Amino acid sequence: MIRAAVAAAAALLILFIVVPLVALCVHVAPDRIVHAVTTPMGRDALRLSLTTTACSLALTLALGTPLAYVLARSTVPGRSVLDAIIDLPIVVPPAVAGLALLFAFGHFGVAGPLLDALHLRIAFTTTAVVLAQLFVGAPFYVRAARAGFVSVSRTLEEASETLGMGPLRTFARITVPLAFPVLAGGAMLAWARALGEFGATIMFAGNLQGVTQTLPLAVYLGLQSGDLELSASLAIVLVAIALAVAGGVRVLERRAS
């Protein structure tokens, strides 16, 4: 009885996830997908999504790796506060993130006078897209990377250092390779979150083809303007990318365990 209920609940949720995704694919013929992706709007959105997520991933790795290592190794007081701050963008709704970014980096925002003095305008630029992605995506990487670094035994790092390797070389040759599957898994999740970013982007970066209109925005605007074929085609592209990411994370996790 209980077993049947568990199986039914599980099947229900799986179906609930699979049916809408399949329905999406039934909506458009494969050759129309290719056509949609080669329209100017589709092509621009795909190119913009790939370039901006590459930038936000690079920033995530460059800024997130040192932070994750500090969080994993240091015993400074207030570390739990840092942990909580890192978790915030994951729990905060994207619309809130968009509003917060606008109030921070917008024309009348907290950093507005400074940015004005430097003749920088961020809202409505591709930079704003990257910042929104960094804000929502980076925490996923930092969390994973911290766990990965914690799993690397401190004794191995110490042994390496006593054998004459400096801390940087130890980090690059011992710590990173040992934690690699976890780091890569975290990076993939962060990238996928950045790719799917919608709410903060449309509020903070606006919507302009080729400049700030990423794939999720194009999906939304296609639907809004009645171009369902374009909307569904780009959505399918996003699902395909998501499948690849989910598969990649699985492979890395298996290698890690």
Added chain:
Amino acid sequence: MRRRSFLIVAACTVGVANLPARARAQTKPTVTVFAAASLREAFEAAGPAFTKASGFPVSFDFGGSDTLATQILQGAPADVFASANTAQMQRVTAMVRVPKTLARNRLVVIAPAGDPVVASVADLGKSGTKVVLAAASVPVGAYARTAFGTLERDPAYGSGFAARVAANVVSEETDVKAVVTKVALGEADAGVVYTTDVTPAVASKLRVLRFPAGAAPEAVYPIAVVSAAPNPAGAAAFVDFITSPAGLGYLKARGFEE
């Protein structure tokens, strides 16, 4: 434990099943009105008067007319659709009864109160001006683009004016209210909205520039009962009310024209 969760499920089921029954017993069914974002203030003010006069509670869904039309085409349970142009009403022609003309509206250019970049409509085409428009599928976005095309024929603006403005567009927003917000926040130097969108709430943050006479098309708002309305009596009552002198009074009070 198992018993308690059963009770919770049972309570939820009973509660949900009871809700509509109780609502029905107390009042008439709610009228769901899909309306262009620019109608927000006028319709929200008219709502309580309509409910008082007809007994139908009313709930509004405001958005870009293009979004609302798409939702109706996808089977959204709307009773009434009020669009900010005829093009979006025509998209749903097969799904609505014959539309009536509700009201008319005028286009204006708005600029942030403290931002000197745009002093005239011609400045929208000046290199470096940051312009925010609604997307071309949104009625106010379509009207604005038509206006720039008309202005090209005026030598003071010159041919290529529309293209110069288009090159200055930094964002295409999803409805007219989003344009107002972005300009009021100072994120853009100018935007094109309806005169009725310069509400008391934002007026102090904005400067209003008028288009030259005859340049901007007049915005026409058709309203129609949705054929498959879940609440046809309520839908008809709402259209009758809002097109009556009393209903139109709420629109005129906010700057709409008959």
